[in-house]
Amino acid sequence: MTSPLLQFTKIHKQFADKPVLEDINLIIEPGMVMGLLGRNGAGKTTLLRIALGLIEQNSGEVSCLNSSNLELSPTCKSQIGYVPQQPCGYQGFKVKDALTLHRSFYPNWDITLEQEWLSRFELDENKLVSNLSVGQQQSLALIMAMSYRPKLLILDEPVSSLDPIARREFMSDLFELALESGSGVLFSSHITSDVERVASHIAIIKDGKVLVTGELDTLKEQIRLVPHHLTSKLPSGNVLHQSERFSIYQAHDSANWSADLQQSHSNLEQLFVELHA
Ligand SMILES: Nc1ncnc2c1ncn2[C@@H]1O[C@H](COP(=O)(O)OP(=O)(O)OP(=O)(O)O)[C@@H](O)[C@H]1O
Numbered sequence: 001m002t003s004p005l006l007q008f009t010k011i012h013k014q015f016a017d018k019p020v021l022e023d024i025n026l027i028i029e030p031g032m033v034m035g036l037l038g039r040n041g042a043g044k045t046t047l048l049r050i051a052l053g054l055i056e057q058n059s060g061e062v063s064c065l066n067s068s069n070l071e072l073s074p075t076c077k078s079q080i081g082y083v084p085q086q087p088c089g090y091q092g093f094k095v096k097d098a099l100t101l102h103r104s105f106y107p108n109w110d111i112t113l114e115q116e117w118l119s120r121f122e123l124d125e126n127k128l129v130s131n132l133s134v135g136q137q138q139s140l141a142l143i144m145a146m147s148y149r150p151k152l153l154i155l156d157e158p159v160s161s162l163d164p165i166a167r168r169e170f171m172s173d174l175f176e177l178a179l180e181s182g183s184g185v186l187f188s189s190h191i192t193s194d195v196e197r198v199a200s201h202i203a204i205i206k207d208g209k210v211l212v213t214g215e216l217d218t219l220k221e222q223i224r225l226v227p228h229h230l231t232s233k234l235p236s237g238n239v240l241h242q243s244e245r246f247s248i249y250q251a252h253d254s255a256n257w258s259a260d261l262q263q264s265h266s267n268l269e270q271l272f273v274e275l276h277a
Pocket residue numbers: 015016020038039040041042043044045046047
């Protein structure tokens with residue numbers, strides 16, 4: 001059995017007296033691409049920073065590549081790729097010099113992958129990093145985080161500044177890369193369609209807690225937005241949330257939905273919106 005790349009156990013975090021994360025339990029296994037969803041201020045960045053030991057949790061444990069998040073060795077860190085929400089650095093460098101320096105920290109750097117992605121994002125190597133657009137700086141940060149094929153990729157809204165074409169290409173390649181090399185990916189995003197397209201698993205955080213998590217395809221089978229007026233018998237399960245129009249219902253295991261609910265799959269955006277309505 002392979003051990004998880006990242007495991008949060010009973011994580012609790014508060015700032016001053018305000019709880020932000022409560023009892024968070026999540027596991028990222030090799031080959032998994034987990035999309036972390038939540039409204040602004042839900043605690044996504046906080047959770048990702050806790051994973052890397054950049055912020056300390058108040059209680060609970062994080063195992064990151066089999067080490068505590070609070071004691072990550074340089075070897076361990078060299079197997080993690082991280083792109084923060086607002087990547088910065090290398091501002092006085094040209095793109096090519098920034099890459100040369102960055103590359104020197106990583107013995108496993110894959111130059112072919114780097115070049116492939118540079119041309120895909122159409123980044124001009126002779127430009128100063130400070131003169132790149134926000135989206136181009138984000139692309140460069142992604143190349144820097146991926147070209148050493150880390151075992152664990154942690155990305156905080158990695159594609160928010162990319163145009164739809166770059167976003168689409170990046171997201172599908174991300175998935176392939178993870179599968180190919182047995183890496184794991186945890187990324188936060190507001191773009192539910194992107195998450196739906198590439199994530200194998202999702203976690204939705206609401207009010208500091210993980211409200212929904214699991215394999216996306218399984219969740220699609222298990223969860224239905226049940227109109228309040230519908231009185232048909234529901235399979236065993238539990239109500240995740242009552243919105244104005246629906247009971248958001250998760251069935252246990254494989255669901256035996258009544259005919260009127262069998263076909264009423266909702267997409268991730270509908271689910272996300274109703275969970276917050
Ligand atoms: N260092 C800090 N001190 C005090 N409060 C903080 C600190 N960092 C984050 N917070 C608060 O914790 C909550 C969660 O913030 P976080 O940045 O994790 O949310 P997020 O889900 O990433 O939001 P967004 O989608 O807007 O990026 C917010 O209310 C934020 O104000």
